[in-house]
Amino acid sequence: VAADRRNLIVVSNRGPVTYSRENGERVARRGGGGLVTALRGLVAHHDVTWIASAMSDEDRAVAAEGAIDESLGDGSTVRLRLVKHDEKAYDWFYNVVSNPMLWFLQHYLWELAYTPTIDIALKHAWTEGYVRVNEGFASAVVEELEAAPDTPVFFHDYHLYVAPRVVRERAPDALLAHFVHIPWPQPDYWHVLPKAMRTAVHDGLLANDVIGFHADRWRINFLRSSRDLLGAESNFVDYYAEHAGRRALVSVHPISVDPNEFEELARSEEVLAAERGLVERRTEQLILRVDRTDPSKNIVRGFRAFELYLDANADAHGRVRMLALLDPSRQDIPEYSEYLAAIQREARRVNDRFQRDGWIPVEVSVEDNFPAAVAAYKQFDVLFVNAIFDGMNLVSKEAPLVNERDGVVVLSENTGAYEELRDWVVRVNPFDVAGQAEALSRALSMPRAERHERLEAIRAHVRDHDVAGWIDGQLADLDRCVASASSR
Amino acid sequence: VAADRRNLIVVSNRGPVTYSRENGERVARRGGGGLVTALRGLVAHHDVTWIASAMSDEDRAVAAEGAIDESLGDGSTVRLRLVKHDEKAYDWFYNVVSNPMLWFLQHYLWELAYTPTIDIALKHAWTEGYVRVNEGFASAVVEELEAAPDTPVFFHDYHLYVAPRVVRERAPDALLAHFVHIPWPQPDYWHVLPKAMRTAVHDGLLANDVIGFHADRWRINFLRSSRDLLGAESNFVDYYAEHAGRRALVSVHPISVDPNEFEELARSEEVLAAERGLVERRTEQLILRVDRTDPSKNIVRGFRAFELYLDANADAHGRVRMLALLDPSRQDIPEYSEYLAAIQREARRVNDRFQRDGWIPVEVSVEDNFPAAVAAYKQFDVLFVNAIFDGMNLVSKEAPLVNERDGVVVLSENTGAYEELRDWVVRVNPFDVAGQAEALSRALSMPRAERHERLEAIRAHVRDHDVAGWIDGQLADLDRCVASASSR
Numbered sequence: 001v002a003a004d005r006r007n008l009i010v011v012s013n014r015g016p017v018t019y020s021r022e023n024g025e026r027v028a029r030r031g032g033g034g035l036v037t038a039l040r041g042l043v044a045h046h047d048v049t050w051i052a053s054a055m056s057d058e059d060r061a062v063a064a065e066g067a068i069d070e071s072l073g074d075g076s077t078v079r080l081r082l083v084k085h086d087e088k089a090y091d092w093f094y095n096v097v098s099n100p101m102l103w104f105l106q107h108y109l110w111e112l113a114y115t116p117t118i119d120i121a122l123k124h125a126w127t128e129g130y131v132r133v134n135e136g137f138a139s140a141v142v143e144e145l146e147a148a149p150d151t152p153v154f155f156h157d158y159h160l161y162v163a164p165r166v167v168r169e170r171a172p173d174a175l176l177a178h179f180v181h182i183p184w185p186q187p188d189y190w191h192v193l194p195k196a197m198r199t200a201v202h203d204g205l206l207a208n209d210v211i212g213f214h215a216d217r218w219r220i221n222f223l224r225s226s227r228d229l230l231g232a233e234s235n236f237v238d239y240y241a242e243h244a245g246r247r248a249l250v251s252v253h254p255i256s257v258d259p260n261e262f263e264e265l266a267r268s269e270e271v272l273a274a275e276r277g278l279v280e281r282r283t284e285q286l287i288l289r290v291d292r293t294d295p296s297k298n299i300v301r302g303f304r305a306f307e308l309y310l311d312a313n314a315d316a317h318g319r320v321r322m323l324a325l326l327d328p329s330r331q332d333i334p335e336y337s338e339y340l341a342a343i344q345r346e347a348r349r350v351n352d353r354f355q356r357d358g359w360i361p362v363e364v365s366v367e368d369n370f371p372a373a374v375a376a377y378k379q380f381d382v383l384f385v386n387a388i389f390d391g392m393n394l395v396s397k398e399a400p401l402v403n404e405r406d407g408v409v410v411l412s413e414n415t416g417a418y419e420e421l422r423d424w425v426v427r428v429n430p431f432d433v434a435g436q437a438e439a440l441s442r443a444l445s446m447p448r449a450e451r452h453e454r455l456e457a458i459r460a461h462v463r464d465h466d467v468a469g470w471i472d473g474q475l476a477d478l479d480r481c482v483a484s485a486s487s488r
Numbered sequence: 489v490a491a492d493r494r495n496l497i498v499v500s501n502r503g504p505v506t507y508s509r510e511n512g513e514r515v516a517r518r519g520g521g522g523l524v525t526a527l528r529g530l531v532a533h534h535d536v537t538w539i540a541s542a543m544s545d546e547d548r549a550v551a552a553e554g555a556i557d558e559s560l561g562d563g564s565t566v567r568l569r570l571v572k573h574d575e576k577a578y579d580w581f582y583n584v585v586s587n588p589m590l591w592f593l594q595h596y597l598w599e600l601a602y603t604p605t606i607d608i609a610l611k612h613a614w615t616e617g618y619v620r621v622n623e624g625f626a627s628a629v630v631e632e633l634e635a636a637p638d639t640p641v642f643f644h645d646y647h648l649y650v651a652p653r654v655v656r657e658r659a660p661d662a663l664l665a666h667f668v669h670i671p672w673p674q675p676d677y678w679h680v681l682p683k684a685m686r687t688a689v690h691d692g693l694l695a696n697d698v699i700g701f702h703a704d705r706w707r708i709n710f711l712r713s714s715r716d717l718l719g720a721e722s723n724f725v726d727y728y729a730e731h732a733g734r735r736a737l738v739s740v741h742p743i744s745v746d747p748n749e750f751e752e753l754a755r756s757e758e759v760l761a762a763e764r765g766l767v768e769r770r771t772e773q774l775i776l777r778v779d780r781t782d783p784s785k786n787i788v789r790g791f792r793a794f795e796l797y798l799d800a801n802a803d804a805h806g807r808v809r810m811l812a813l814l815d816p817s818r819q820d821i822p823e824y825s826e827y828l829a830a831i832q833r834e835a836r837r838v839n840d841r842f843q844r845d846g847w848i849p850v851e852v853s854v855e856d857n858f859p860a861a862v863a864a865y866k867q868f869d870v871l872f873v874n875a876i877f878d879g880m881n882l883v884s885k886e887a888p889l890v891n892e893r894d895g896v897v898v899l900s901e902n903t904g905a906y907e908e909l910r911d912w913v914v915r916v917n918p919f920d921v922a923g924q925a926e927a928l929s930r931a932l933s934m935p936r937a938e939r940h941e942r943l944e945a946i947r948a949h950v951r952d953h954d955v956a957g958w959i960d961g962q963l964a965d966l967d968r969c970v971a972s973a974s975s976r
Contacts, residue, residue: 108676111599112876113783113827117792118920186674188596188709188877191902194920221676224712295601304605339601388600389676414679432606432682 006046006475009144010039011137011163012156013094015052016078017070019059026058030073034394035156035181038255042471044076049151051140053090053133054082083140085133092129093159096122100335102158105192106182107296107389109335118194126197131162134204138166145171152478155208157181162204175481177210177474181255182391183416184218187228202230206243209481212474214254214392215416223250249481253473254420255392259401259463265374266402274375283359284319285444288380288407290373290395291387292329293366295339298386298412298430299324303346303362305386305436310354310361313441318359320444322384325373326366340366374398380407382443385415388430392416396425400458406451408443409458410436420461424454494534494963497632498527499625499651500644501582503540504566505558507547514546518561522882523644523669526743530959532564537639539628541578541621542570571628573621580617581647584610588823590646593680594670595784595877597823606682614685619650622692626654633659640966643696645669650692663969665698665962669743670879671904672706675716690718694731697969700962702742702880703904711738737969741961742908743880747889747951753862754890762863771847772807773932776868776895778861778883779875780817781854783827786874786900786918787812791834791850793874793924798842798849801929806847808932810872813861814854828854862886868895870931873903876918880904884913888946894939896931897946898924908949912942 016036017028030036042048054063062068063082070080085093101122104110116122137160141153149171155164155178164176190198205211206226213219223241226232232243239250265271287306291297306322313320326343330336347362354361365372377383377399385396393415400409411418411425418427426439504524505516518524530536542551550556551570558568573581589610592598604610625648629641637659643652643666652664678686693699694714701707711729714720720731727738753759775794779785794810801808814831818824835850842849853860865871865887873884881903888897899906899913906915914927 107600109599109601111597112595112919113597113786114788114830116919117789118917118922119792119796120922123922186676188674188705188902189677191917192919194917194923195901217676298601300602301605304607308607342602413683414676429606429679429682431600431604431680434606434608434611435682 007151009049009153011051013159021058043078049079051081054084060084083136089129089132092125093133096125097130098159134163138163141167142170161201165204165207168207176208178208179212183389184221186221187225210249210477212251215419256467262401270371271374274372283321285381287322287382288376289384290325292327293340296388298388299343300346305433307350308437309440322362324364327368377402378404383409385411386430387412390415397462410439424457495639497537497641499539501647509546531566537567539569542572548572571624577617577620580613581621584613585618586647622651626651629655630658649689653692653695656695664696666696667700671877672709674709675713698737698965700739703907744955750889758859759862762860771809773869775810775870776864777872778813780815781828784876786876787831788834793921795838796925797928810850812852815856865890866892871897873899874918875900878903885950898927912945
């Protein structure tokens with residue numbers, strides 16, 4: 001699919017590179033974000049202009065200079081256009097509306113009896129922050145389209161829901177696609193937002209020609225909420241929604257990883273060094289979780305589940321350990337720092353109950369250390385993913401690729417990945433800690449032949465459905481839109 | 489409709505009468521529950537056997553004696569059959585599973601990052617409490633059906649979801665109907681329960697021939713969750729779901745009140761006395777809320793909204809008061825006592841900020857005092873109903889019937905009543921306290937002619953759609969089922 005080189009515009013809040021100034025020199029640092037990694041193939045094979053927020057002072061200096069070409073280090077070059085936002089507007093956009101408001105809403109995390117409270121401050125953050133920053137992005141897109149009108153535009157994620165409508169008004173014939181990387185909640189839960197805001201979110205997205213999700217479950221939810229909240233004509237057979245005289249295709253393309261990259265990483269010196277440290281300290285069996293410290297990841301209940309497992313399995317004491325590699329996340333937001341505190345309290349509580357003779361049942365590491373994660377991917381006996389809700393969960397695809405112990409994946413039914421991997425994982429309900437304890441027990445005692453078969457099946461699936469396929473699917477959607485437009 | 493006298497079985501957790509023993513004598517006390525009031529018309533015009541839980545020691549003595557005839561005080565008689573449950577089983581059934589688990593789930597009230605935790609205790613409460621008590625009810629129903637096989641059975645509410653399946657297995661041809669009085673949440677939120685439990689809830693309900701809800705919104709949600717979670721064939725045009733070889737009709741009958749009863753009550757000595765006290769203390773304008781102290785009622789945000797209104801309207805200080813008449817609810821359950829504490833704290837906070845010269849902006853009364861509520865119904869200028877989610881909300885129907893000041897109803901978009909009254913109320917989003925403050929301002933300053941017109945429209949609607957109509961609609965559903973069964 002799509003062998004030709006194309007002109008494409010990618011729009012995301014976080015760009016592939018940020019700049020700083022060191023000793024009077026401009027220094028570019030590549031970001032390690034999942035989206036950047038996933039889109040590397042797109043940049044390598046096509047002519048991509050990437051529009052992103054200027055984050056640092058030096059980013060803002062770059063923004064003032066217009067678009068610049070930047071190498072992404074693997075021989076590919078991206079044309080980078082940074083957008084400078086008012087700093088207060090950006091804070092409201094990012095730290096008030098995008099996180100926690102939309103993130104919490106889309107993961108069903110609010111405690112509705114008490115939170116959120118939509119007050120004047122939140123409304124102000126919406127109009128003067130979220131909408132303003134989206135308009136900044138839209139203006140940059142429109143300028144690019146004026147120079148090259150037929151270039152397709154790919155918006156990414158929950159930061160940019162209202163930008164497509166602004167672009168559509170100024171460039172009615174533009175080819176616009178949007179990919180939503182997080183769960184789409186069901187219509188009732190969108191009522192957390194006042195009518196004007198929830199309408200703007202749906203109306204903005206429906207200004208696109210294509211809207212992509214990682215799982216069929218989120219697609220169905222989007223079609224339902226577009227119908228219930230906006231009166232769109234949603235078609236659940238051919239998967240489109242009609243609204244304001246336009247038809248938007250709603251597609252499913254599960255994001256994935258580059259298997260070769262992980263196999264290379266697994267052999268890298270950094271990972272091997274981390275692995276040696278891990279092997280020295282390992283007990284007989286290792287349960288691993290790798291997450292951001294995000295309330296959606298369900299880390300607290302995970303420790304409680306392990307406690308129940310230890311209660312029921314005295315023979316596991318001293319033999320089984322849980323390792324939680326946690327990347328600190330969004331610590332500017334109170335809900336996130338509170339959750340990190342709860343994680344630490346719960347781990348300590350379990351350790352205080354059970355530790356003996358140098359065996360510490362739960363080890364928590366809070367740092368951003370990717371080589372350590374890949375080393376642990378190689379060494380786990382059970383990978384534990386019990387997310388409350390998760391758009392995809394890439395850990396459940398990455399870790400099996402490099403695992404060397406026929407490890408078992410225990411996976412939450414509320415992840416996008418569950419739709420793909422369900423036949424080969426041990427399913428858990430994220431709220432059911434008793435069920436999670438049983439799942440850990442089952443996974444830890446599974447016969448080697450069965451573990452091997454399940455792991456190989458996951459590996460084969462991820463290799464057959466890699467990140468290149470994710471990109472090809474989205475490009476094919478664009479071709480369908482162009483074909484159907486020209487056939488009219 | 490349905491002029492003939494019928495034999496009917498009503499099944500609900502709480503019955504119309506409870507018994508105590510005073511001075512060696514058995515004393516019957518009629519309950520004031522909304523369901524009992526609503527079903528009074530059914531009992532008056534038909535031969536009803538009512539099956540309910542034995543609550544008191546004397547109830548259990550009555551249960552041991554079998555069914556007894558009991559007068560409901562208005563000349564009608566019910567045949568009452570009380571079911572004795574194991575006391576621990578009943579506690580698990582009522583205080584663990586029904587409240588808070590199902591109630592919180594069906595009103596979207598859990599804080600999913602932290603609550604609920606489905607552990608062994610909850611699973612035990614499910615199997616040894618909820619299921620056990622439902623089986624007790626089912627056995628009583630089956631015994632009644634053995635004596636009179638063609639008698640239709642009406643189950644009520646979220647306490648009895650699994651009983652219909654048990655009855656269906658033992659009496660395959662029984663005519664079973666179930667009315668759900670609370671919101672039905674969307675399929676994702678049912679994932680709060682492990683698969684076995686959420687399946688049992690849906691499978692139990694779908695053993696009925698008819699399932700009734702107060703609003704189309706809850707019906708759609710039920711049809712969707714039956715499809716998504718159980719694989720039922722849901723029909724969104726003719727409103728039925730097919731599962732396990734049977735078709736269940738899913739109908740909407742909004743519960744209502746008896747307008748004559750409220751007009752009589754309004755003239756009663758008790759209400760007039762309460763009203764005199766209220767008039768003596770009233771300020772120029774009165775905002776009224778009448779609720780149970782339930783987290784779903786959104787009382788804390790209501791006070792915050794009033795605070796925002798007072799912030800924006802200095803001229804209202806000393807002139808406008810908010811009166812909250814709160815019926816204490818489920819204080820055995822920690823979430824409920826915590827919520828009552830939060831209510832009291834928030835009222836005090838607002839009062840501490842604004843009170844002066846004898847004017848106290850917020851008056852909170854926590855007691856079960858129906859005459860005081862009806863007196864306040866007559867006297868409000870604005871009735872404030874901002875519920876987070878509410879199956880119906882009868883206050884918004886009762887209060888306008890007797891109001892004497894052309895009062896305005898401010899109503900949450902997430903109540904069942906909103907579907908019926910939307911054209912005549914001021915709509916609010918329950919999370920949007922800024923919007924609620926604006927709605928209060930708009931309602932308090934609305935011209936008298938407009939207020940009068942809106943109030944009269946609500947009254948006319950409630951008179952045309954009274955509780956007798958609610959019952960007739962359900963009986964007509966039964967006739968449809970019988971007709972369609974005999975035409976097969």
